[in-house]
Amino acid sequence: MAATDPQFLYMILVLPSVFGLTLIGDGFNKLMKEEGGGIISVVFGFIFIAVVVFAYLFFSSVLNK
Numbered sequence: 001m002a003a004t005d006p007q008f009l010y011m012i013l014v015l016p017s018v019f020g021l022t023l024i025g026d027g028f029n030k031l032m033k034e035e036g037g038g039i040i041s042v043v044f045g046f047i048f049i050a051v052v053v054f055a056y057l058f059f060s061s062v063l064n065k
Contacts, residue, residue: 009060013052013055013056016048016051016052019048020046020052021045021049023041023042023044023048024041024042024045024046024049026041026045027039027041027042027043027044028042
């Protein structure tokens with residue numbers, strides 16, 4: 001598999017995206033049950049998703065050159 005293959009890029013970004021979505025879901029679950037730490041999980045989940053999107057944009061621009 002070549003490093004410029006888009007499937008390779010998607011494969012490395014899918015798992016971190018699922019992890020970020022899990023953090024968001026867990027945070028919302030804690031907020032609904034009025035447990036502590038829910039907002040922290042949601043914030044870190046959104047930060048994690050933002051990092052994944054930034055990495056996708058960065059790597060896709062680097063690999064297209």
